Amino acid sequence: MKKNIIVGQSGGPTAVINSSLWGIITEGKRHPEQIGCVYGMHNGIEGLLADSYTDLSGTLSDEDLALLKATPAAYLGSCRYKLPENLSSEVYRTLFDKLNRLNIGYFLYIGGNDSMDTVSKLARYAENTESPIRFIGIPKTIDNDLIETDHTPGYGSAAKYVATTVREITLDACVYQQRSVTIVEIMGRHAGWLTAASALARKEPGDNPLLIYLPEAPFDLEKFSSDLEQAFRKNSNVVVCVSEGIADSSGHFICEYSSDAQIDTFGHKMLTGCGKILENYVRNRFGVKVRSVELNVSQRCSGLTVSATDMEEAALAGQFGVISALEQKTRSMVAFKREQDSDSYHIAPCLIDVSAVCNKEKAFPGEWISEKGSDISSEFLHYAVPLIRGEVPRIMEDGIPKYLYRK
Amino acid sequence: MKKNIIVGQSGGPTAVINSSLWGIITEGKRHPEQIGCVYGMHNGIEGLLADSYTDLSGTLSDEDLALLKATPAAYLGSCRYKLPENLSSEVYRTLFDKLNRLNIGYFLYIGGNDSMDTVSKLARYAENTESPIRFIGIPKTIDNDLIETDHTPGYGSAAKYVATTVREITLDACVYQQRSVTIVEIMGRHAGWLTAASALARKEPGDNPLLIYLPEAPFDLEKFSSDLEQAFRKNSNVVVCVSEGIADSSGHFICEYSSDAQIDTFGHKMLTGCGKILENYVRNRFGVKVRSVELNVSQRCSGLTVSATDMEEAALAGQFGVISALEQKTRSMVAFKREQDSDSYHIAPCLIDVSAVCNKEKAFPGEWISEKGSDISSEFLHYAVPLIRGEVPRIMEDGIPKYLYRK
Numbered sequence: 001m002k003k004n005i006i007v008g009q010s011g012g013p014t015a016v017i018n019s020s021l022w023g024i025i026t027e028g029k030r031h032p033e034q035i036g037c038v039y040g041m042h043n044g045i046e047g048l049l050a051d052s053y054t055d056l057s058g059t060l061s062d063e064d065l066a067l068l069k070a071t072p073a074a075y076l077g078s079c080r081y082k083l084p085e086n087l088s089s090e091v092y093r094t095l096f097d098k099l100n101r102l103n104i105g106y107f108l109y110i111g112g113n114d115s116m117d118t119v120s121k122l123a124r125y126a127e128n129t130e131s132p133i134r135f136i137g138i139p140k141t142i143d144n145d146l147i148e149t150d151h152t153p154g155y156g157s158a159a160k161y162v163a164t165t166v167r168e169i170t171l172d173a174c175v176y177q178q179r180s181v182t183i184v185e186i187m188g189r190h191a192g193w194l195t196a197a198s199a200l201a202r203k204e205p206g207d208n209p210l211l212i213y214l215p216e217a218p219f220d221l222e223k224f225s226s227d228l229e230q231a232f233r234k235n236s237n238v239v240v241c242v243s244e245g246i247a248d249s250s251g252h253f254i255c256e257y258s259s260d261a262q263i264d265t266f267g268h269k270m271l272t273g274c275g276k277i278l279e280n281y282v283r284n285r286f287g288v289k290v291r292s293v294e295l296n297v298s299q300r301c302s303g304l305t306v307s308a309t310d311m312e313e314a315a316l317a318g319q320f321g322v323i324s325a326l327e328q329k330t331r332s333m334v335a336f337k338r339e340q341d342s343d344s345y346h347i348a349p350c351l352i353d354v355s356a357v358c359n360k361e362k363a364f365p366g367e368w369i370s371e372k373g374s375d376i377s378s379e380f381l382h383y384a385v386p387l388i389r390g391e392v393p394r395i396m397e398d399g400i401p402k403y404l405y406r407k
Numbered sequence: 408m409k410k411n412i413i414v415g416q417s418g419g420p421t422a423v424i425n426s427s428l429w430g431i432i433t434e435g436k437r438h439p440e441q442i443g444c445v446y447g448m449h450n451g452i453e454g455l456l457a458d459s460y461t462d463l464s465g466t467l468s469d470e471d472l473a474l475l476k477a478t479p480a481a482y483l484g485s486c487r488y489k490l491p492e493n494l495s496s497e498v499y500r501t502l503f504d505k506l507n508r509l510n511i512g513y514f515l516y517i518g519g520n521d522s523m524d525t526v527s528k529l530a531r532y533a534e535n536t537e538s539p540i541r542f543i544g545i546p547k548t549i550d551n552d553l554i555e556t557d558h559t560p561g562y563g564s565a566a567k568y569v570a571t572t573v574r575e576i577t578l579d580a581c582v583y584q585q586r587s588v589t590i591v592e593i594m595g596r597h598a599g600w601l602t603a604a605s606a607l608a609r610k611e612p613g614d615n616p617l618l619i620y621l622p623e624a625p626f627d628l629e630k631f632s633s634d635l636e637q638a639f640r641k642n643s644n645v646v647v648c649v650s651e652g653i654a655d656s657s658g659h660f661i662c663e664y665s666s667d668a669q670i671d672t673f674g675h676k677m678l679t680g681c682g683k684i685l686e687n688y689v690r691n692r693f694g695v696k697v698r699s700v701e702l703n704v705s706q707r708c709s710g711l712t713v714s715a716t717d718m719e720e721a722a723l724a725g726q727f728g729v730i731s732a733l734e735q736k737t738r739s740m741v742a743f744k745r746e747q748d749s750d751s752y753h754i755a756p757c758l759i760d761v762s763a764v765c766n767k768e769k770a771f772p773g774e775w776i777s778e779k780g781s782d783i784s785s786e787f788l789h790y791a792v793p794l795i796r797g798e799v800p801r802i803m804e805d806g807i808p809k810y811l812y813r814k
Binding site for chain 2: 046
């Protein structure tokens with residue numbers, strides 16, 4: 001007897017989270033004998049609770065689907081809803097009643113850490129209540145901080161954006177002869193994977209960015225000053241890349257160094273990034289021209305720097321999720337295994353226990369950070385270059401990208 | 408008798424300032440009977456004074472030239488050197504001695520307002536001293552604030568970057584159901600041309616960005632609050648685009664509203680943009696989720712959002728500059744005339760008196776700003792869409808753009 005698929009998106013957007021959605025819809029349509037339709041819940045689990053969803057397989061045209069695959073941010077909308085730890089809580093019965101009324105056989109959830117927690121809880125509730133519904137998590141995060149997978153869809157495109165933009169900022173920062181410092185603040189509160197990608201901006205070793213600081217290594221202002229003095233001997237224009245989450249040895253975030261002091265004219269506390277703090281520090285310590293650039297949300301929603309590798313892997317993760325669900329797999333997350341034995345890059349999808357993944361974070365490997373704590377090793381470049389390779393055809397209208405909007 | 412060309416770049420970078428340089432080098436090579444070689448001075452006029460220059464026509468391969476055309480920021484380096492008003496000052500004799508020693512017949516300078524001032528002074532000195540050297544200015548500025556030209560090379564690509572990025576930020580800002588405000592700060596201290604380009608991000612009229620504020624209209628915090636309240640009735644996620652240079656009716660910059668109050672932990676004054684000020688204001692006034700995004704230098708150095716129209720026009724400006732110099736034109740700037748009588752977009756290059764251009768600014772037309780001062784009229788869209796049209800082939804290496812670096 002035919003069953004339906006329901007899919008949701010949760011957590012922060014990425015450039016390819018909709019490519020995974022595309023993979024789920026198109027794979028779902030390939031099995032008409034087993035699958036009725038593919039429902040999309042709006043704003044993740046919140047939409048299911050509010051009976052807000054659409055039949056994606058029935059309403060999206062082929063042209064819509066092509067646009068969807070290339071549209072950044074979460075087409076279905078997102079949420080940060082956390083299910084209660086206590087599985088006997090009322091909300092679970094409510095959710096399963098709704099799933100049964102929609103004749104759902106397969107529940108797929110595209111998201112990061114917290115979303116995998118949702119998948120784990122629903123799957124365990126299903127086991128306890130002997131529900132036949134299958135629950136599969138499709139990973140996505142620009143932070144690349146999920147364990148037990150070589151990398152996560154979304155990271156490659158964000159890394160490509162960071163590497164491209166830092167290369168261009170470096171060109172821009174070097175046009176004048178006068179000494180200057182340019183500080184680039186990159187996303188990553190706890191994990192330095194994205195900031196490390198700034199090392200890919202170098203044409204040759206020793207190029208800018210001359211200094212790179214990750215949250216995994218303690219940050220010290222005095223050491224930063226001496227690092228800068230050394231860097232000035234190599235280049236009068238120094239580009240510094242820092243994770244938003246860099247902290248000192250006592251665990252105190254650099255971005256909080258001024259929060260007690262900064263008040264606007266209305267007497268309100270101002271929030272600043274660590275880039276601004278360091279910009280100000282360098283200006284007063286060195287008296288040179290200094291600028292800080294916060295790459296901000298474009299890291300996760302830029303559609304013109306998407307990595308073709310990343311987009312295809314995101315689509316594959318969605319397709320593999322559907323196939324696994326049809327094979328009655330559950331309480332699993334799709335993961336990627338890299339073939340180590342081959343020189344050429346090759347990735348194979350696999351399933352891992354979602355309960356083992358959720359609420360854990362994969363930090364950037366300490367051995368890939370230079371001894372001085374201000375650079376990245378070549379092992380990382382070897383790991384990351386394949387993830388940012390490949391261009392996606394551009395779909396434009398009136399000179400800017402054409403994207404799919406939810407009605 | 409053969410003469411040489413010397414070319415320099417000055418002022419802030421753009422995505423296509425090197426396309427004009429490409430146009431000058433390639434056009435220069437097309438006239439071997441009149442032109443010996445094309446010298447490039449490093450860091451503008453400063454390089455000429457320091458005898459720092461290269462023979463571009465002799466050293467750049469065809470592949471180099473193809474990369475140069477697509478490389479953002481100033482390949483030759485830039486400067487902000489202002490020549491003295493007094494034409495009898497020693498520096499002029501020094502400069503002309505150097506030009507004569509290099510057998511220069513044609514001096515081309517790619518830049519904005521201040522650079523045109525340099526061209527004007529050198530040309531007038533040449534007239535006074537009966538020097539045969541010809542001086543032509545090639546316009547470039549992302550600000551689009553040069554008078555007597557339909558637009559300036561560099562603006563189209565910056566506008567395309569702003570429109571593309573604001574469209575993507577809007578997708579990102581709308582994924583959650585909770586009310587939110589996203590403030591995008593766009594370059595433009597005095598002229599609102601670039602901020603106005605954010606209106607191109609809309610798919611349909613009435614879409615985000617719901618509020619757009621330019622420096623040409625006085626900004627009032629109380630009116631901003633009521634504009635926001637109205638915007639919330641249309642959309643729970645409001646995107647606001649502001650020029651960095653918005654000021655109140657007394658001419659006081661909004662970005663200075665907190666500069667006296669903001670002090671870092673070391674007791675130093677912090678510099679903030681108006682986006683941060685407004686972010687803080689909205690957070691405290693409305694208590695909603697709010698974020699500010701400063702688009703920053705990528706507006707002028709992003710190589711993946713270059714407008715093909717802009718790139719070709721920038722190259723044309725360089726080529727037309729060489730041809731005009733060979734026709735013994737001088738003290739002129741290349742400008743663009745738009746054919747008004749045709750529906751299709753067509754631009755013709757022409758020459759204008761450079762002395763009439765320099766040190767003047769073209770403000771955004773008041774009649775293109777809505778009565779409420781928070782939106783842009785459709786006349787602007789009609790003006791701007793052709794300038795951002797067309798894609799440029801991407802030249803990539805290891806997943807990021809390949810650019811030409813000066814040895």
